[in-house]
Amino acid sequence: MMTNCKLQxxxxxxxxxxxxxxxxxxxxxxGMLYYSTTSSYGQYFASRRATAxxxxxxxxxxxxxxxxxxxxxxxxxxxxLTTFTLSNGQFAVKTYDKPGDATRLIIEATGMVxxxxxxxxxxxxxxxxxxxxxTPGGGxxxxxxxxxxxxxxxxxxxDTITGDVKIVNTxxxxxxxxxxxxxxQGAIRLDWHDNxxxxxxxxxxxxxxxxxxxxxxxxxxxxxxxxxGKHYMMGITFRLVDDSNSYGVSFYRSYGASGxxxxxxxxxxxxxLEQIPDDGKNYAVFWxxxxxxxxxxxxxxxxxxxxxxxxxxxxELTPWSALFIRLNERFDSPGxxxxxxxxxxxxxxxxxxxxxxxxxFSGFNQITWxxxxxxxxxxxxxxxLDGTFTSAGFNNDIPEIGIHALYDSNxxxxxxxxxxxxxxxxxxxxxxxYQY
Numbered sequence: 001m002m003t004n005c006k007l008q009x010x011x012x013x014x015x016x017x018x019x020x021x022x023x024x025x026x027x028x029x030x031g032m033l034y035y036s037t038t039s040s041y042g043q044y045f046a047s048r049r050a051t052a053x054x055x056x057x058x059x060x061x062x063x064x065x066x067x068x069x070x071x072x073x074x075x076x077x078x079x080x081l082t083t084f085t086l087s088n089g090q091f092a093v094k095t096y097d098k099p100g101d102a103t104r105l106i107i108e109a110t111g112m113v114x115x116x117x118x119x120x121x122x123x124x125x126x127x128x129x130x131x132x133x134x135t136p137g138g139g140x141x142x143x144x145x146x147x148x149x150x151x152x153x154x155x156x157x158x159d160t161i162t163g164d165v166k167i168v169n170t171x172x173x174x175x176x177x178x179x180x181x182x183x184x185q186g187a188i189r190l191d192w193h194d195n196x197x198x199x200x201x202x203x204x205x206x207x208x209x210x211x212x213x214x215x216x217x218x219x220x221x222x223x224x225x226x227x228x229g230k231h232y233m234m235g236i237t238f239r240l241v242d243d244s245n246s247y248g249v250s251f252y253r254s255y256g257a258s259g260x261x262x263x264x265x266x267x268x269x270x271x272x273l274e275q276i277p278d279d280g281k282n283y284a285v286f287w288x289x290x291x292x293x294x295x296x297x298x299x300x301x302x303x304x305x306x307x308x309x310x311x312x313x314x315x316e317l318t319p320w321s322a323l324f325i326r327l328n329e330r331f332d333s334p335g336x337x338x339x340x341x342x343x344x345x346x347x348x349x350x351x352x353x354x355x356x357x358x359x360x361f362s363g364f365n366q367i368t369w370x371x372x373x374x375x376x377x378x379x380x381x382x383x384x385l386d387g388t389f390t391s392a393g394f395n396n397d398i399p400e401i402g403i404h405a406l407y408d409s410n411x412x413x414x415x416x417x418x419x420x421x422x423x424x425x426x427x428x429x430x431x432x433x434y435q436y
Contacts, residue, residue, distance in 0.1 A: 048120040060209070145421070161187040165180065165186055179417040187402060214424040217324040236402075253281070322364075343383050
């Protein structure tokens with residue numbers, strides 16, 4: 001009996017120990033579950049807050065771009081609350097004159113993610129000067145960033161990447177100061193950092209919510225002589241990270257395999273030869289260069305309707321044809337991250353002669369892209385979206401803007417550029433810059 005009683009007591013103690021252990025484990029498990037769940041929700045809501053902020057920033061920038069102070073209207077473009085729906089959420093914008101100071105405009109944009117009681121909201125407010133010059137008008141360049149009248153002035157603003165370049169005013173230059181490239185390959189980039197004559201792009205980037213948007217134009221003369229000028233690519237380089245990584249928009253021509261220059265036969269140019277016909281026609285091309293390799297993003301043939309080719313059969317690029325890029329950077333990709341909105345325009349000298357600078361885009365011919373590479377929208381389209389190169393992490397070491405000239409000979413007088421001009425959002429009075 002004593003043995004049985006003792007055994008029963010041991011079993012009872014063991015049972016109590018098991019119960020206590022189970023209670024402790026359950027309590028620990030519940031605490032761990034609570035911690036894990038709280039951590040997951042914390043990360044989830046932090047991500048939603050970031051997305052809501054970027055949506056709000058996109059809304060504020062969108063409203064800013066709709067505002068044109070030249071119209072002098074009251075309370076801006078959205079005097080009543082207006083909501084826009086995107087793939088990853090919504091933003092609601094409202095604009096009104098600053099109370100007590102009608103010279104300034106207040107923009108309130110709220111980014112919203114989710115619905116019901118789980119909706120995450122972030123408010124972004126901008127206070128801008130209505131005295132800003134708005135859409136750049138006619139007149140002189142917005143800053144002394146042109147090529148100048150002498151090689152010394154050119155070298156004050158520009159750095160040579162490759163090739164031999166100088167300012168000339170004789171021969172095909174027409175007696176006016178003109179940038180001349182020699183050789184098969186030439187490229188320059190804007191020397192904007194710590195250079196008083198040039199707008200500080202980093203200041204503009206910071207003043208514009210760390211977005212870098214601008215318009216750039218230049219006029220180009222491909223003075224073809226004899227067998228020269230069958231192959232060329234000339235235009236504007238932008239989002240220029242370094243010499244091997246950038247975007248570019250060019251006037252481009254290739255005419256058969258005969259006489260192709262080294263740059264066109266290189267492995268870095270294979271995609272151009274595969275995608276664009278070498279039929280001797282002039283094309284507008286939007287491309288990107290990654291690790292020195294060129295990839296075609298969009299191209300279209302330049303018919304006489306664009307005003308920059310003299311004849312559909314001869315396919316001569318009209319001397320001093322103007323090329324424009326209009327770049328807007330926004331936080332409006334499907335994931336709420338940065339992407340570039342690019343529009344390209346051209347115009348011939350009959351409507352837009354040399355030594356004139358104009359920003360009235362209604363008077364220019366917008367490029368309609370007839371071939372695009374995925375994930376672009378199906379052609380035809382007039383606005384290209386791409387996020388390969390953005391201004392994220394912009395700093396003083398990034399050149400950003402340049403000019404390129406690729407040709408099929410070492411001719412000394414066949415490649416000319418003039419009337420370079422730019423307007424940068426974030427460099428106007430009060431730091432708000434140009435709206436376009």
